[in-house]
Every structure is written in C-alpha cells, then in structure tokens.
Amino acid sequence: MEETQTESRISSLLLYGAWFVSLIAMLGSLYFSEIEGFIPCELCWYQRISMYPLVLILGIATFKNDLQVPRYVLPLSLLGGSISVLHYLEQKVPGFGGIKPCVNGVPCSSEYINWMGFITIPFLALIAFVLITIAMLILALKKTDA
Template sequence: MKSVNGEQIYLYLAWVVSLMATLGSLYFSEIAGFIPCELCWYQRILMYPLVLLLGIATFQNDTAVKKFVLPLAVIGWLISLNHYLVQKVPGFAQVKPCVSGVPCTAQYINWFGFITIPFLAFTAFTLIIIFMALLIKRKNR
C-alpha cells in the first residue's frame, strides 16, 4: 500500500475545496435557480479549472501545479473580496454598476447576516491559497 505524504494531502484538500465550490455554484444556479451576476461569472471562470488542475495533480502527486493554481486562486480571491464589498459596504456598488442581468449587489443568500455567495467563494479561494502556501512551505523544507 502506498503511503500518503503531506504534499499529497494539501493537494487533495485544495481539490476537495474547489470541487465543493464548483458543485455549490452549480447547485445555486441550476437547482436553486439563482442567476449569476457578472462578478459571479468571473469567480466561476477562475474556480472551475481548479477542479481539473487540482484533481489531476492530486492523483499524480504533481506539486508543480501550484504555479498554475496560485495565480487563478489569487485573482479569484480578489474578485470575491471585491464582490463581497460591493454587496456589504454602502457606496462600493457605485464603482461599476451592472449594465444588464442580475445586479452584483443582489444577495440570494444572507446566512447569519454575513455569509453570501461571494463570501463562500472568498472562503474557498482563501483555503486553496492556504493549502498551496503550505505545499510550498513543506516543499522548501
């Protein structure tokens, strides 16, 4: 039986997070019927490839994938943070109003008064960044 090393665990955890985020976004749009706004689409564009990249890397134990995952996750993290601020901070939404479709200020969910869909994406991107940072740190030891 092959043993699992620390690097593979970080890859696996990052993959599970990306998979859950992707399945969650598909649930919200395809089952719950929530139409994604423009910023939601950008976050999806950055999250969906992570499922494939991290999934393949996990099962091939390819830690080099971090150089592809980190840029996508950091950009997605920044977009998620901006989207969350657009939803929660008055005046932020005026920077770029949506021209068509669902406004980016729409909050389909608002669990506990602060958990919205962009917050969930922000959390997923944060976890993926942390797992990639841990992977880098462990690799450098």
C-alpha cells in the same frame, strides 16, 4: 525515512484537500444556479472562471501527486479571491460601487442568500479561494524547504 513519509502524506493531504474544496465550490455554484435558479451576476461568472479550472488542475495534480502545482493554482486562486472580496464589498458596504456598475442582468449587489447576516455566495467563494491558497502556499513552502 519516517519523516519523509510524513511529509509526503501531508503534501498528498494538501492536494486532496485543495481539490476537494474546489470541487465542492464548483458543485455549490452549480447547485445555486441550476437547482435553486439563482442567476449569476457578472462578478459571479468571473469567480467561476477562476474556480472551475482549479477542479481539473488540482484533480490531475492530486492523481499524479504533482507538487509543482502551486505555480499554476496560486494565480487563479489569488485572482478569484480578489474578485470575491470586491464582490462581497459591493454587497455589504453601502455606497461601494465596485469597479464598474452592472448594467444588464442581475446586479452584483444582490444577495440571494444571507446566512447569519454575513454569509453570502461571494463569501463562500472567498473561503474556498482562501483555503486553496493556504494549501498551495504550505505546499510551495514545504517544497522550498526540502
């Protein structure tokens, strides 16, 4: 009985943690665009499209303690993470052209922030997607073990 309560607490913490990460990522992206005035490039928009629904999905799953949520979250977090990797490569690898060149607006290779020489906005998004993915994988693996 004690082990089941511990497992339930861990599952709840994973849900809360993933939801909190998605919320911070969403608020961070809104801070950069609405307060700092950084105009999102096309790849930034795709990352937002992958992240913003996670706030709602994970929030509801956390409230309902829905342990089935990894099947809905993992596709979005893996897609968003992949876009973040491509975006980061476009910023940091000289000559990497990405999937298609940006023709309008802000180029995807521009870096609004560059903390410690490697932390950019796509890097921050990638960290958020990775943390969410890890939490969902642990949750999914715990569910299959039960």
